[in-house]
Amino acid sequence: MSAVVYRAPMINPRGANLYDAWIDGGLRVRDGRIEALGDFDAVMRVGEAHDRVETLEGVIVPGFADVHIHWVQHPVRGAFEEALMPWLREHIWPEETRYADQDFARAAAQRFFADTVRAGTVMGMSYSSAHAEAVRIADQARVGDWMVGDVVMEHGAPEALTRASVHEAVELDRRASGLGTERYVVSPRFALNCSPRLMAELGVYARVGGFHVQTHLSESPGEIREVLREFPDAEDYTDVYDRAGLLGPRSVLGHCVHLSPREWAVLRARGSWIAHCPSSNEALDSGRMDLEAVRRHGIPYALASDVGAGPSHSLLHVMQRYLDAHRAAGVAVSAVEALYRATLAGAECMGRDAVAGNLDAGKRADFVLLPAPGGQLDVEGWIGEWTRGGMAELEGRPLATWIAGARHDPPAAPPRTASA
Ligand code: GUN
Ligand code: ZN
Numbered sequence: 031m032s033a034v035v036y037r038a039p040m041i042n043p044r045g046a047n048l049y050d051a052w053i054d055g056g057l058r059v060r061d062g063r064i065e066a067l068g069d070f071d072a073v074m075r076v077g078e079a080h081d082r083v084e085t086l087e088g089v090i091v092p093g094f095a096d097v098h099i100h101w102v103q104h105p106v107r108g109a110f111e112e113a114l115m116p117w118l119r120e121h122i123w124p125e126e127t128r129y130a131d132q133d134f135a136r137a138a139a140q141r142f143f144a145d146t147v148r149a150g151t152v153m154g155m156s157y158s159s160a161h162a163e164a165v166r167i168a169d170q171a172r173v174g175d176w177m178v179g180d181v182v183m184e185h186g187a188p189e190a191l192t193r194a195s196v197h198e199a200v201e202l203d204r205r206a207s208g209l210g211t212e213r214y215v216v217s218p219r220f221a222l223n224c225s226p227r228l229m230a231e232l233g234v235y236a237r238v239g240g241f242h243v244q245t246h247l248s249e250s251p252g253e254i255r256e257v258l259r260e261f262p263d264a265e266d267y268t269d270v271y272d273r274a275g276l277l278g279p280r281s282v283l284g285h286c287v288h289l290s291p292r293e294w295a296v297l298r299a300r301g302s303w304i305a306h307c308p309s310s311n312e313a314l315d316s317g318r319m320d321l322e323a324v325r326r327h328g329i330p331y332a333l334a335s336d337v338g339a340g341p342s343h344s345l346l347h348v349m350q351r352y353l354d355a356h357r358a359a360g361v362a363v364s365a366v367e368a369l370y371r372a373t374l375a376g377a378e379c380m381g382r383d384a385v386a387g388n389l390d391a392g393k394r395a396d397f398v399l400l401p402a403p404g405g406q407l408d409v410e411g412w413i414g415e416w417t418r419g420g421m422a423e424l425e426g427r428p429l430a431t432w433i434a435g436a437r438h439d440p441p442a443a444p445p446r447t448a449s450a
């Protein structure tokens with residue numbers, strides 16, 4: 031099988047403020063894997079005579095990873111409410127109830143993955159509804175490398191969404207979906223939907239089985255007040271999960287907006303990840319995550335859209351809100367770091383960085399083509415430009431997305447119908 035060498039300017043993030051870039055880049059791909067990258071001429075020198083060259087009009091960057099998104103909320107993304115708790119009650123519980131209907135779920139899953147791949151997202155971690163079958167449907171419709179988990183809820187939501195025992199909630203679901211540790215993520219929705227006993231059982235289940243865990247932590251002041259009322263023995267919100275054994279290096283905690291120094295220290299000690307959701311935090315007026323504290327404590331984090339609280343599944347939009355939110359608070363953050371947090375950091379969070387997340391040789395050929403701003407190589411300026419301009423989902427989306435070397439073009443415009 032001969033290789034293809036894609037020729038275009040190229041940016042390869044390698045760390046928070048670390049990258050390689052080439053104005054005349056070459057990316058050699060064979061059988062869905064990256065074989066070599068670098069300056070085009072240098073890549074051609076080590077290649078074979080019959081390598082096919084494809085010159086692309088745009089800039090090659092890695093495909094995006096979204097480590098906290100609710101695929102079942104995609105149809106109602108951006109629904110407005112002044113805070114988390116009323117938003118859940120008014121918009122989310124009714125919407126997620128609909129996923130008991132498998133035809134509805136199948137159509138919604140197809141739309142979700144068509145939209146995310148069009149926005150350049152090639153991998154991620156998603157919450158499903160409470161229905162085991164919807165997890166399987168999402169996995170079958172998946173475009174790219176995704177982990178999915180049914181939200182486990184015992185109480186605090188309509189009866190149609192709540193279940194009683196771990197046996198029902200996880201064991202059966204996983205068997206039903208047959209996903210395994212690569213694809214299934216244990217997802218207690220948040221402390222207000224779960225008893226200590228259920229969370230502890232889920233903690234054991236995840237540790238013994240080697241599963242990732244995802245949940246929501248310290249998102250909004252109203253939620254935190256309710257958690258402290260419901261768990262009076264806990265030191266704080268983080269302690270509720272820590273006591274349950276839910277915090278480890280494979281745990282991914284959405285939001286973490288209002289944590290105390292003690293809580294940051296616990297996250298650091300457990301090696302847990304933060305899914306940082308700046309556009310969602312802004313939309314529900316949840317507050318700004320204390321990025322300075324995250325940095326001080328050395329807690330790993332990746333960016334996430336948190337659709338449907340986040341209004342757009344575009345990581346370019348999330349990067350824009352990330353840069354704006356922290357810069358407005360006087361915190362220095364580079365566009366280069368935003369790209370890292372939306373790509374390689376997500377793969378690290380998912381435990382996939384050996385095979386995905388950037389353009390290193392040996393990795394899966396997942397990449398996107400972004401519009402070339404022209405002029406000299408200006409990595410910081412170019413990334414900034416891609417993230418600017420209103421809803422990046424609409425205005426800054428990739429020209430094309432490749433997953434494992436296969437191009438996923440946006441669907442053609444529907445044929446025009448002749449007017450009568
Ligand atoms: N907390 C509990 N459930 C949810 C959810 O679906 N979205 C967000 N943003 N926060 C939550
Ligand atoms: Zn969420």
